[in-house]
Amino acid sequence: MTDNFKEIGSLFGREGAGAGFVKQTDKESFTYAFAWPEGDTWATLTGYLNLDEQPEEYVRRVLQDGGFRSDWGNPDYDPIGDFKETAGDEYRIPLLKVLLREQLESRYEVANHFSTMNRARVELSAFIQSEGGAPLPEDALGTPEEQGIRAMLIATGEPPREVTLLPDKNGSTLKSLQALVGGNIETFDIAFGEEVSLYVNEEGLFTCPPNRAIFATEEMAKAGYLSQLDYSKVVEMGDFYTVLNGDIVAVGFDPETGESRSLTDGETARVEGYFTVISRPGSGAKAVDDIRHGITPGSYDISVESHDCTSGRNALAADAPARDAPGKDTRTSDRTRSDKKQKDRMPHPIWERHLHKCEKEREVRMMKAEKGSEIITTICEYENSVAMPDNERLTYLDTCGIARLKDGNGNASAQEAYASRCSEYLRFGHEVDLAACGVYSPYDALKVCDTPEIFLKTGFEQRPMLYTQKHLFQALTPKSDYNPHRHGFSIEQVKRFPELLASPVVLANSPTRDDVLLAILLATDAYDTPLIAGIKPDGAGNYGGREVETNMVLSVYSRQNFIRYFALLRDMDAFVFVSGKKIEALEDLSGLPLAGNCSGLDIDRILHRPKCLG
Structure with missing residues (x-):
C-alpha cells in the first residue's frame, strides 16, 4: 500500500515477478501503474482507465476471448453484468487487468522498457508520486533474489548496455544467460580478474x-598469459590477445561463494569503457x-588516445574507478593503406608453415610407401606416438633396434593401406602436439579424420571431422573435485581418436539430442569406463584459415553408470549399428556385461537411419 494507491499484483509476465498499483478515483475510474520483467528488460505501463468508457462490444469480445461463459448467442445476455455478478464487488480490478492486457497486446497501450528493475521502479515511483502517492520502497517489485542480477550485454556490432538476469524458480540465472548468448554458455574469465566473468x-x-577483439588487461599481463599470435612472449597491457564470437555477457562473480552476483558500479563502468573505447564494435x-x-592485429596504444588518454588506461587497469562511458576512440593504426590492399595476402605464417609441413610430410611418406622400410617406419612411428600396447602392435624392434613387422612381409597391399591411414593419424597427432604446446592457429579446429566409411553407410555426407581446441583441452585436463566434468585423457589416448572412430563398437542415437549421433569406442578411461564420442553432422567449422563444412566431433567423454546408460539405449531402440566382435572386445576391456544388451539385434548391419540425419 502506498498512501491512496493499492497494490494489486503483477499485470503480466513471469508469475511472482513485478507488481501493480492502482488508485480508484471514482466508482469506475482508475489510475494504474504496473511493472514486470520482459526478456532481459523491465517493462512499465502507467495511465488512466474508466471502465464505463469502454465500448460494450469491445468488452464483450475481450471477455469472450478469455473464455468467460458460453451463452454469447443470446442477444439478451449481458456479459458485463454477468461478470460483475460473478466477481462481486471486486470485479473492477480483474476487469481492469483484462482490459489492459488486451490493450497492451493490441498495441493500444505502449509499455516503456528499462534495462534494470531498479530503473523501472524509479519510473513507477515517480508516476505514483506525481499522482499524490508515496515513493515506492526498494523491494516494491520483488526481493533482491527476485529482482535478478545486474549484468552487461555486449551484443555483436552494438555498444554495451546494462541488462538484468532474472532467476528461475530455483534461483538460477542459467536460462537467462543462455537466452542472451543464444545457446550453451562458456566462461571467459581472464580479462577482468576473478571478480568479473564474461x-x-x-x-x-x-x-x-566475430564480436570483439580482446586486448590484454593489467590482470592478464601480471598473470603471464602468452600471446595467442606466436606464443613466444607474455602479453603486455594493451596487446592483442584473442577474439570472442557472438554476444557477450559480463557478470560479477563472488570467488568465496562461487556464485554469480551483480556488477558493482565500478565494474559496470570498467566493462562499459573497455568494450566502448578499447574493444569496440x-x-x-x-x-x-x-x-x-x-x-598481425594492432595493439591498443594508449599513447595515441586523442580524446581521453586516461579512459583507455583505466579500462585496461585492474583498479579502474567508476566513471561515465568514454567517447569514441580516434586512435590510428600502424599499418599503412598498402598493407590493407596487398593482393597476394597469405594465411598467418605459423598456420601456413604448419600446413606446408604436414602436406610435405605426407607427400614424402606416400611417395616412399611402396618401399617396405618406409611402410614399417610409418606404422611404427604411429604405434609409438600413441603408446600402443605390445599385444596390439604390428611392429617390434629387433635386437639391433630396427623396426620389423611381426608377420614379416605379410599382405603388402594391406600393410601399405594401413601405413597410409597411419600417416593421417600422425597428421592429427601432430596437430594435437601443436595445440598442446600453444603454437596451433587459435582460430582453427583440429581435423580428426575424413568421415569414416561406417558413418557414410548410415547416411552421413563425406566431410572432414573437426574437433575444437576447447574440447581438446577439456579432454586433457585431469578430473578433480574442482573440475568434475573434465576427462583426464592422456595425449596418447587423444591421438588414437581417428583410429577409434574408424571402427566404432556401437553407433546410437543420442537420448537427449536429436542432432547428435553417439559412437561408443573400443577404449576406456582410467576407470575402465568406455569412451563415447558425440558427432553432429552437417555443421561448419574453421580449418586451414577458412570455414568448411564438417561432421563435428563435439566431445569424447566417459559416463558414470555406463552399463545402465547402455541398457537405456537398448530400451529406447537407439542402436544404429553394433559390431559383434568389437562389443565382445569392449566387454573384455571394460569388464562390463555388454553383449547381453545386444541379443536379438541384427549385428554388423545398419539397423536404421540415424535420427540426426532426419
Missing part, C-alpha cells in the same frame, strides 16, 4: 560472427580478417 556461446566460434571481425590475410 560468458559467450559455447559453440560461438563455429556458429556466431566491429573490432573482432577486423582482427579475424587481418589474421586470415597475414596481418
Whole structure:
C-alpha cells in the first residue's frame, strides 16, 4: 500500500515477478501503474482507465476471448453484468487487468522498457508520486533474489548496455544467460580478474560472427598469459590477445561463494569503457580478417588516445574507478593503406608453415610407401606416438633396434593401406602436439579424420571431422573435485581418436539430442569406463584459415553408470549399428556385461537411419 494507491499484483509476465498499483478515483475510474520483467528488460505501463468508457462490444469480445461463459448467442445476455455478478464487488480490478492486457497486446497501450528493475521502479515511483502517492520502497517489485542480477550485454556490432538476469524458480540465472548468448554458455574469465566473468556461446566460434577483439588487461599481463599470435612472449597491457564470437555477457562473480552476483558500479563502468573505447564494435571481425590475410592485429596504444588518454588506461587497469562511458576512440593504426590492399595476402605464417609441413610430410611418406622400410617406419612411428600396447602392435624392434613387422612381409597391399591411414593419424597427432604446446592457429579446429566409411553407410555426407581446441583441452585436463566434468585423457589416448572412430563398437542415437549421433569406442578411461564420442553432422567449422563444412566431433567423454546408460539405449531402440566382435572386445576391456544388451539385434548391419540425419 502506498498512501491512496493499492497494490494489486503483477499485470503480466513471469508469475511472482513485478507488481501493480492502482488508485480508484471514482466508482469506475482508475489510475494504474504496473511493472514486470520482459526478456532481459523491465517493462512499465502507467495511465488512466474508466471502465464505463469502454465500448460494450469491445468488452464483450475481450471477455469472450478469455473464455468467460458460453451463452454469447443470446442477444439478451449481458456479459458485463454477468461478470460483475460473478466477481462481486471486486470485479473492477480483474476487469481492469483484462482490459489492459488486451490493450497492451493490441498495441493500444505502449509499455516503456528499462534495462534494470531498479530503473523501472524509479519510473513507477515517480508516476505514483506525481499522482499524490508515496515513493515506492526498494523491494516494491520483488526481493533482491527476485529482482535478478545486474549484468552487461555486449551484443555483436552494438555498444554495451546494462541488462538484468532474472532467476528461475530455483534461483538460477542459467536460462537467462543462455537466452542472451543464444545457446550453451562458456566462461571467459581472464580479462577482468576473478571478480568479473564474461560468458559467450559455447559453440560461438563455429556458429556466431566475430564480436570483439580482446586486448590484454593489467590482470592478464601480471598473470603471464602468452600471446595467442606466436606464443613466444607474455602479453603486455594493451596487446592483442584473442577474439570472442557472438554476444557477450559480463557478470560479477563472488570467488568465496562461487556464485554469480551483480556488477558493482565500478565494474559496470570498467566493462562499459573497455568494450566502448578499447574493444569496440566491429573490432573482432577486423582482427579475424587481418589474421586470415597475414596481418598481425594492432595493439591498443594508449599513447595515441586523442580524446581521453586516461579512459583507455583505466579500462585496461585492474583498479579502474567508476566513471561515465568514454567517447569514441580516434586512435590510428600502424599499418599503412598498402598493407590493407596487398593482393597476394597469405594465411598467418605459423598456420601456413604448419600446413606446408604436414602436406610435405605426407607427400614424402606416400611417395616412399611402396618401399617396405618406409611402410614399417610409418606404422611404427604411429604405434609409438600413441603408446600402443605390445599385444596390439604390428611392429617390434629387433635386437639391433630396427623396426620389423611381426608377420614379416605379410599382405603388402594391406600393410601399405594401413601405413597410409597411419600417416593421417600422425597428421592429427601432430596437430594435437601443436595445440598442446600453444603454437596451433587459435582460430582453427583440429581435423580428426575424413568421415569414416561406417558413418557414410548410415547416411552421413563425406566431410572432414573437426574437433575444437576447447574440447581438446577439456579432454586433457585431469578430473578433480574442482573440475568434475573434465576427462583426464592422456595425449596418447587423444591421438588414437581417428583410429577409434574408424571402427566404432556401437553407433546410437543420442537420448537427449536429436542432432547428435553417439559412437561408443573400443577404449576406456582410467576407470575402465568406455569412451563415447558425440558427432553432429552437417555443421561448419574453421580449418586451414577458412570455414568448411564438417561432421563435428563435439566431445569424447566417459559416463558414470555406463552399463545402465547402455541398457537405456537398448530400451529406447537407439542402436544404429553394433559390431559383434568389437562389443565382445569392449566387454573384455571394460569388464562390463555388454553383449547381453545386444541379443536379438541384427549385428554388423545398419539397423536404421540415424535420427540426426532426419
